[in-house]
Amino acid sequence: MLRLINGRLGLYSVMAKDSIIASHGVVSKLGLSCLLIALFLFSSVSYGGFVPKDSRVPGGVAVIALPQKGDAPPHVFFQKKRVFTARLSGQWYAWVGLPLSLKTGDYSAYWRTKEGDKPLSFSVKNKEYQKQYLTVKNKHVNLSAEQLTRVRRETPEIRGAMDTFKPVIYELPEQVVQPTKGRISSSFGLRRVFNGQSRNPHSGMDIAAATGTPVLSALNGKIAAIGDYYFNGKTVIVDHGQGLTTLYCHLSKTEALKVGDKVDAGTKLGEVGATGRVTGPHLHWTVTLNGARVDPALFLSVE
Numbered sequence: 595m596l597r598l599i600n601g602r603l604g605l606y607s608v609m610a611k612d613s614i615i616a617s618h619g620v621v622s623k624l625g626l627s628c629l630l631i632a633l634f635l636f637s638s639v640s641y642g643g644f645v646p647k648d649s650r651v652p653g654g655v656a657v658i659a660l661p662q663k664g665d666a667p668p669h670v671f672f673q674k675k676r677v678f679t680a681r682l683s684g685q686w687y688a689w690v691g692l693p694l695s696l697k698t699g700d701y702s703a704y705w706r707t708k709e710g711d712k713p714l715s716f717s718v719k720n721k722e723y724q725k726q727y728l729t730v731k732n733k734h735v736n737l738s739a740e741q742l743t744r745v746r747r748e749t750p751e752i753r754g755a756m757d758t759f760k761p762v763i764y765e766l767p768e769q770v771v772q773p774t775k776g777r778i779s780s781s782f783g784l785r786r787v788f789n790g791q792s793r794n795p796h797s798g799m800d801i802a803a804a805t806g807t808p809v810l811s812a813l814n815g816k817i818a819a820i821g822d823y824y825f826n827g828k829t830v831i832v833d834h835g836q837g838l839t840t841l842y843c844h845l846s847k848t849e850a851l852k853v854g855d856k857v858d859a860g861t862k863l864g865e866v867g868a869t870g871r872v873t874g875p876h877l878h879w880t881v882t883l884n885g886a887r888v889d890p891a892l893f894l895s896v897e
């Protein structure tokens with residue numbers, strides 16, 4: 595079978611060439627080069643499994659090819675955190691999540707080898723995210739002592755489920771499942787200022803949909819947390835292994851799932867709602883890589 599790596603990376607593997615020879619017996623050299631040229635021209639079609647869009651900006655993902663051979667997953671670190679790696683058609687890649695707080699400039703991730711750590715250098719460019727100024731009644735901005743206690747209890751539970759590295763490898767699909775049908779906002783990274791006070795930038799993508807619209811897991815994984823939280827409302831967090839997690843919140847209801855349950859890409863997690871601190875029904879979807887919230891649009895075929 596012919597397997598091409600996602601054309602955006604402009605690469606195809608030696609394995610593809612081998613498999614052509616294996617499946618066709620004797621192929622003339624000319625015929626083979628024509629075939630490879632044709633494959634290269636059509637390489638915008640992905641046959642090798644999913645790769646996020648390479649976007650080296652704060653809130654983006656740096657997809658870096660690794661020279662490591664063999665089956666053992668490479669050990670790659672960025673800012674002391676282990677990084678997700680995936681092998682497609684024989685080539686290993688690191689998916690380095692770039693935090694929204696990252697300043698523009700030159701960075702290195704580190705690839706651990708027997709000879710020591712080798713830098714994988716890349717540059718992070720600027721991205722201007724939108725700013726939104728809102729004036730709301732102060733009771734909606736300032737939490738009561740009771741609410742604050744609840745938030746302080748819930749935050750470590752949510753962060754712990756999202757910012758984790760489990761050396762588990764799940765099969766990557768050809769495409770990530772869009773978690774709910776609806777209008778996708780491009781609101782990731784939006785900087786909101788309430789009554790002159792800056793809040794944390796928007797850490798996910800909002801998908802507007804009617805209450806009751808099914809919410810599906812984007813990828814294969816395991817339930818890492820399920821609960822009803824002050825800000826997020828009814829929430830499910832799925833761990834896809836190696837520091838890749840997704841969070842789905844403001845749900846009207848969650849399915850009868852518990853922490854540790856296995857889910858597939860497309861498994862129903864719950865339904866769209868307006869629970870937690872929101873103004874209307876929508877799905878808030880967060881994607882995390884190595885503890886960094888990254889733009890979910892890079893995982894879908896939209897931006």
Ligand SMILES: [Zn+2]
Pocket residue numbers: 796798799800877878879
């Ligand atoms: Zn949101």
